[in-house]
Amino acid sequence: xxxxxxxxxxxxxxxxxxxxxxxLAQKKYDAGATDTEIRIGNTSPYSGPASSYGVIGRxxxxxxxxxxxxxxxxxxxxKFISYDDGYSPPKTVEQVRxxxxxxxxxxxxxxxxxxxxxxxxxxxxxxxxxxxxxASGAKKWDDPNNFPWTMGFLLDFxxxxxxxxxxxxxxxxxxxxxxxxxxxxxxxxxxxxVKDGLGAKASSMIMMEESxxxxxxxxxxxxxxxxxxxxxxxxIFATIKSGAQAIKRTAELGWKPLQIINNxxxxxxxxxxxxxxxxxxxxxxxxxxxDGADPQWNDDPGMKRVYEFLDKYMPGxxxxxxxxxHGYGVSxxxxxxxxxxxxxxxxxxxxKQAASLRDYAPDTLLPGVKINTxxxxxxxxxxLRMQRFKGEKWxxxxxxxxxxxxxx
Amino acid sequence: xxxxxxxxxxxxQAVEAVPKxxxxxxxxxxxxxxxxxxxxxxxxxxxxIFQMTxxxxxxxxxxxxxxxxxGSGQFSLGQSAFYxxxxxxxxxxxxxxxxxxxxxxxxxxxxxxxxxxxFGQPALRLSGVYLxxxxxxLATAMPQLLKLNFLEHWTGGVQGLVVxxxxxxxxxxxxxDMWLYYFTLVVTIAIYIFSVNLLRSRSGRAFMAIRDNEIxxxxxxxxxxxxxxxxxxxxxxxxxIAGSLGAIAVQFVAPDSYTITLAISLFLGMVVGGVGWLPGxxxxxxxxxxxxxxxxGISKGLSGAVFGVLLxxxxxxxxxxxxxxxxxxxxxx
Numbered sequence: 001x002x003x004x005x006x007x008x009x010x011x012x013x014x015x016x017x018x019x020x021x022x023x024l025a026q027k028k029y030d031a032g033a034t035d036t037e038i039r040i041g042n043t044s045p046y047s048g049p050a051s052s053y054g055v056i057g058r059x060x061x062x063x064x065x066x067x068x069x070x071x072x073x074x075x076x077x078x079k080f081i082s083y084d085d086g087y088s089p090p091k092t093v094e095q096v097r098x099x100x101x102x103x104x105x106x107x108x109x110x111x112x113x114x115x116x117x118x119x120x121x122x123x124x125x126x127x128x129x130x131x132x133x134x135a136s137g138a139k140k141w142d143d144p145n146n147f148p149w150t151m152g153f154l155l156d157f158x159x160x161x162x163x164x165x166x167x168x169x170x171x172x173x174x175x176x177x178x179x180x181x182x183x184x185x186x187x188x189x190x191x192x193x194v195k196d197g198l199g200a201k202a203s204s205m206i207m208m209e210e211s212x213x214x215x216x217x218x219x220x221x222x223x224x225x226x227x228x229x230x231x232x233x234x235x236i237f238a239t240i241k242s243g244a245q246a247i248k249r250t251a252e253l254g255w256k257p258l259q260i261i262n263n264x265x266x267x268x269x270x271x272x273x274x275x276x277x278x279x280x281x282x283x284x285x286x287x288x289x290x291d292g293a294d295p296q297w298n299d300d301p302g303m304k305r306v307y308e309f310l311d312k313y314m315p316g317x318x319x320x321x322x323x324x325x326h327g328y329g330v331s332x333x334x335x336x337x338x339x340x341x342x343x344x345x346x347x348x349x350x351x352k353q354a355a356s357l358r359d360y361a362p363d364t365l366l367p368g369v370k371i372n373t374x375x376x377x378x379x380x381x382x383x384l385r386m387q388r389f390k391g392e393k394w395x396x397x398x399x400x401x402x403x404x405x406x407x408x
Numbered sequence: 409x410x411x412x413x414x415x416x417x418x419x420x421q422a423v424e425a426v427p428k429x430x431x432x433x434x435x436x437x438x439x440x441x442x443x444x445x446x447x448x449x450x451x452x453x454x455x456x457i458f459q460m461t462x463x464x465x466x467x468x469x470x471x472x473x474x475x476x477x478x479g480s481g482q483f484s485l486g487q488s489a490f491y492x493x494x495x496x497x498x499x500x501x502x503x504x505x506x507x508x509x510x511x512x513x514x515x516x517x518x519x520x521x522x523x524x525x526x527f528g529q530p531a532l533r534l535s536g537v538y539l540x541x542x543x544x545x546l547a548t549a550m551p552q553l554l555k556l557n558f559l560e561h562w563t564g565g566v567q568g569l570v571v572x573x574x575x576x577x578x579x580x581x582x583x584x585d586m587w588l589y590y591f592t593l594v595v596t597i598a599i600y601i602f603s604v605n606l607l608r609s610r611s612g613r614a615f616m617a618i619r620d621n622e623i624x625x626x627x628x629x630x631x632x633x634x635x636x637x638x639x640x641x642x643x644x645x646x647x648x649i650a651g652s653l654g655a656i657a658v659q660f661v662a663p664d665s666y667t668i669t670l671a672i673s674l675f676l677g678m679v680v681g682g683v684g685w686l687p688g689x690x691x692x693x694x695x696x697x698x699x700x701x702x703x704x705g706i707s708k709g710l711s712g713a714v715f716g717v718l719l720x721x722x723x724x725x726x727x728x729x730x731x732x733x734x735x736x737x738x739x740x741x
Binding site: 046047048049082083084086087088089090093094097098100101102114115116118119121122123138140184185 | 453454455458459462555565566567568570654658659660662663664665667669670697700704708709711712
């Protein structure tokens with residue numbers, strides 16, 4: 001009797017054990033991931049000298065809230081833990097150690113800044129915690145051999161400059177080039193890229209290199225100096241304020257060289273408009289992301305989703321802020337990677353999936369620009385399109401220019 | 409006395425005269441604190457040990473400022489510059505010359521002593537807020553100096569330098585963090601004892617005589633110029649050693665780590681801990697490390713404002729900082 005009643009019970013137990021055993025075999029977790037939650041860590045400068053970049057962290061937080069409201073990723077909610085580091089490397093180390101050792105996050109995502117990320121790179125790699133989609137334009141994040149747990153996101157400045165140089169070699173091989181650059185790491189990386197791109201012809205094509213300090217209130221004197229050398233191409237590698245000044249001053253002097261300005265200083269609302277649309281006609285640049293202030297994207301399905309998200313989750317946000325576009329694109333890419341991970345939410349699998357992105361196009365990237373990564377290429381964005389300023393917006397022209405084509 | 413002289417005399421009262429006995433803790437309390445510091449790491453996570461290490465390091469830097477301000481009555485908003493020189497000395501020696509980390513500490517101390525002593529020479533002519541301004545200029549200039557082109561080969565420019573964290577020696581079974589904590593603790597205790605003895609010595613009395621009033625001090629035969637620069641040198645040396653330890657603990661140096669914000673934090677730590685009260689330096693260090701985190705926990709968007717309110721409360725309720733709390737506690741018991 002007893003045996004008879006016990007038998008189904010035992011069978012049930014056996015089935016349960018077997019089933020859960022099978023389930024365990026499928027689901028694999030490292031610290032920071034469970035059946036219901038994925039914990040993601042981040043540091044951003046919400047205070048201090050670089051606090052304008054804090055908007056990236058706030059956009060990411062809002063984006064993950066939207067994902068959670070839609071049901072999360074494979075049923076798991078994202079817990080986004082973002083700390084303020086004030087752009088100070090020692091504080092970044094403290095906060096990241098807190099994220100890894102106390103909050104036990106699965107990965108550190110989109111931490112902002114070059115010095116801040118340099119400070120934590122060695123630590124995260126020795127702990128084997130992914131340092132994913134670093135928000136910095138330095139070239140050093142694409143180094144899978146030495147730092148297999150670190151991956152960048154942006155197209156690096158040097159490659160962007162090389163692309164301009166190659167384009168000039170092809171379209172205007174007898175160009176006489178004047179270069180205006182910011183005298184810091186950022187500007188120098190562009191200068192290096194141009195010289196690399198021109199190769200042996202660099203010394204004959206570059207007539208003048210003129211640098212300015214980021215603290216200078218006006219760059220007029222530098223533009224006048226450059227004009228005196230009379231180059232027919234002016235390359236401007238600057239930040240927003242100085243970029244606008246350079247374009248405006250050149251026009252005011254009645255000087256009409258072919259102008260090329262770096263992507264980071266090509267925003268319609270903060271550079272082209274202050275410089276004066278009439279002065280900016282014909283300026284060249286290159287881009288990989290859509291500009292939120294550019295009316296040509298008003299009917300673009302991707303940007304429509306961005307605007308819907310902003311209306312609902314970040315009401316009152318400045319749509320023209322490049323930081324918001326970046327924050328949206330990088331978060332969407334992370335969600336894609338986590339979806340690809342399925343139930344294997346280990347740190348190793350996160351890196352493996354992040355290095356297996358194929359032709360992925362977040363809503364914010366230009367038509368044709370796609371994200372591709374592999375175990376030997378940890379640089380998600382490697383493509384650009386040239387654009388020319390016409391009327392009140394940028395017009396794309398030519399096909400895709402990619403880093404890999406430059407390398408050949 | 410003319411009106412101008414009256415103002416000068418008031419300026420000297422800015423730093424309150426603290427008797428030298430009141431500058432330290434009693435033996436019993438010291439032993440309890442020491443025992444707590446030795447045992448605590450066994451029970452906590454590596455991350456907390458790291459924070460405790462940073463507390464000792466910032467504590468040392470505040471202590472150095474306390475000797476300068478609380479001891480000899482001179483203000484400095486330039487401590488971040490000395491901290492940076494110490495940190496870079498250690499980083500460059502360790503990474504470019506492969507010198508053992510422990511040996512880089514005294515070298516950093518000597519380099520910073522020289523640097524502080526030299527800076528103290530022209531600074532002698534300034535007093536009170538003018539000296540504070542001169543040192544402020546030093547703190548503002550330092551991050552840019554570190555980025556200079558011809559130094560870039562050594563300093564790594566904007567990118568900074570990554571420092572290798574030392575393992576525990578002799579195969580001791582402890583983590584890098586725990587080893588570094590005990591190493592820092594030993595250095596801290598040594599410097600603390602040195603500082604207490606310094607202030608109790610003839611030199612310490614000279615410092616305090618200058619702090620209280622320069623004119624009678626020189627009338628009594630104290631070489632005011634020498635002792636003022638000496639105070640600068642000692643303070644810079646200790647700050648430099650704190651900077652070296654900081655570089656090893658954080659494993660990274662970059663110009664952006666040593667901005668004027670750091671100098672102000674250290675100054676703030678000194679005021680919160682109690683000017684002239686050496687143990688308060690560590691209370692002040694705890695304040696500058698943990699209170700910003702608490703403020704962020706209360707409101708991310710308004711962390712700066714919350715920090716300001718907390719700071720305001722401390723200054724309003726206990727204007728003499730931790731020292732006042734300690735004295736109140738003593739008189740009640």
